Amino acid sequence: MDRPRFQDPQVSLYELAADDILVVCPRCGGRAVNAARPTGSRWVASWPRRLTCAACGYAAAWEPAGATSVWGGPVDPFFGGPLWLRAECCGGRVLWAFNRRHLDILGGFVGAKLRERGPGPGGLTLVARLPAWMTAAKHRAEILRAVDRLRATLEN
Template structure:
């Protein structure tokens, strides 16, 4: 995507996506064994999909070292924890996280999450969706919504995106 604020799209409409929907696919995390990039993915193991994706079992897998863990694992009553720079299931640090804007942490679960944040931050006109206040973008902290931080946030998003290709 475009990280140059002068050529960013003028308008962005909130797609109405929740943080849970962004996490339905792979979440990029730091591998607890080798510190490389691992993924947390839905792990159905032949079971039918539940209509509530946040309750699907998950698997953390590192392609570099082969480390694997399952959630909920042995504890069948494990709970997820949402809203910070760690994955909600294994609580591993996110791969896509960086310091930004004087001590804040910019984080994203995956490339789709980065795309949405980049489109929102880079736009000069931000339109609310059909459910104002209920979407991931409506709940962003003020520092991410501030136009004075646009350039720095877009630069950090660019660096995070580049880390996916390594």
């Protein structure tokens, strides 16, 4: 569904990771949650994390000391497993999101006919860094169908 207007909410991928990240459980393949455990630091990538699966009871911890995080693909940047919200579309490309908020931003941006930058300086926001295939009007319908399929997985 086309939306008339979208304004960049001025959030980065790192800010979205402050919320829960939905991942595929490494034990049972169900939906697991990678939750941040905030510390005094504002740098989200340095917060300890806890991965838990309600279906099978799997649990793991990630501590920033001595560990690295890898950002920018359809994998959990902390534990390295696949994200729950990922779908192939647009000729083999992968649409992915950390959580519902991330998915809503992508859906809002892609579905809008008018896309506005936020009031602050751009460049480092999630929306400003989207790949060209996601910003192309010719992919709008296919991406929105993929977003709807991913939203449906959140209802279960």
